[in-house]
Amino acid sequence: MSFLELERVGKSFGPTTAVEEFNLAVAKGEFISFLGPSGCGKTTTLQMIAGFLDPSHGAIRLEGKDLLKITPAKRGLGIVFQSYALFPHMTAAENVAFGLEMRKVSRAECAKRVCAALALVGLAGYEDRHPRRMSGGQQQRVALARALVIRPSVLLLDEPLSNLDARLREDMQIELRQIQRNLGTTTILVTHDQIEAMSLSDRIVVMSKGKIEQIGTPQEVYERPASAFVAQFLGKTNEFAATVDCAAQAAKLVAGGWSAPAPAGVAGAVTVSVRPERISFGDNGLSGRITSRIFQGNQWLFQCDTECGPAIVIRQNDGRPQPEQGAAVHLTWQASDMSLRAAGGTA
């Protein structure tokens, strides 16, 4: 039996459906991300788990117990809010201690656990600071300590890193992952940042318009996207119209000047999608011209005009010379690096 279970959970606000048919089983200690654009229902789902919203239908179970029968105050979940929602009139230590006070933990034990929680997030020595006098990153850490100190069965993170600048966000991602691994707390993260979702989670739930598009490990959803939406939302991707040519003895997949043996079971017009970092410049293949070349330090970003439409190519900056802007090139890739779907279809 899984630790946290969401079964056919749905939520509608009047005539609009925010979430529908949400099925998910989370194992103990797992780190799950709800990933999707704003308005896809990921925060609504999180709020239903937290108990701030009641699902219109469906069931949510934690260790087999019906979570919907328990009030939010008694669910014992740790939540970190996007705005942190720290209590501004309390010091960092008082903020962290609040949940323990509500649980009637003895004063000595409370002090010990608050100290340990603040040390865990690297804020030892900041006990007496008020939130207003802390930086965004520090406030974030207090919020995390406050959620973790009550030893929650599930930790819910609602876009916790989106208010931090890029450098700090990366540091916090690494730290968050380490803390989660060490404590083994089952965690659900809501985010619209695909890199954040991929670098933190064991599994990603990709959502769009209230529906689950795909559930899988970061590699699975990136390498084998189940739908056009997933392919486009996670990282950049190129899509070319291709045809399966059955005239030769062996069926051939053809996109402009590029061709490969066609996999079994496809015919007619298909859409080929290839990640930009899997494309290389070769002597033959899809012919095109480089329209712009951008140096990004560790990599080069090329924009090309090909016979099958625009394409982007990313090459590692490995010190070798790269084609100039305006150069005629041929794009080529391994058959295993692309995914196929019937043209116009979604999967």
Added chain:
Amino acid sequence: MSAAITAESSAAGETRAGLALALPALMLFTGIVVIPLVMTVMLSFHDWGQYKGIEPVFILKNWREIVDDPYYAEMFWRTFRVAAFATLITAVFGVPEAYILNRMGRPWKGLFLLLILGPLLISVVARTLGWALLFGGNNGLANKLLMSSGLIASPVRFMFTETGMVIALAHAMMPFMVLAVWTALQRLDPQIENAAVSLGAGALTVVRRIILPQIMPGVLSGAVIVFSLSASAFATPAIIGGRRLKVAATLAYDEFLNTLNWPLGAAVAVLLLVALVLIVVGSNTLIERRYAEAFR
């Protein structure tokens, strides 16, 4: 170097332009606030007699009379007592009112805000006369209602009593308290209640430990506004209290217009002003010191 000089001279020019722009407002302020105030203070040291009128001399007669005669002490004591009770009532009713208003949904919030602020559009005199009608003697509507609901056995005197004055003042001042508290409530993080609930707090604990401490500066500034407006109110005490139950403002009015003892009236007015300024500035300093750490 030359750039520095230009910058400096342009800064000086800006200062001059700023002064020039502030001048009209400054003149207006001086003309209608500072000069009359200084004249009132000077007037309070002048002499007055039934037959000789005002004599522009410097004496402490009026001030000595206020200090020596317990009549004035009683008057000022009543003024501040009435204002304090009115403030207490606005706080007790205004804080929950603002909290509920803040949690209301779309169409109702605007409607109830209008209902709360609406009275501000009506003259205080009209509103107080309305209270006078409700209070009305023993057969007033308020008494009938209270007696029929069994809350009181015999009629309560509202007209010409401090009770009536406090009720009418609290009603007149309620919008100021609600607005001050509402402003404070809007500054709250909308997720803060959820955060407290998720940590295991019940509804009462959320209000007591999380909401109230955060809106306290708003409640206190509302209280300062209500207190100073109530203590200096004229129309409500004049109508409900009549000529028998005087407060500082009605007393000053009577000295000026009935007794024609302008110097004494001026002394009463100046004393009321000084007391209010001290109370307002003092409580503001206290509030700022108390909440400096958390709300800077």
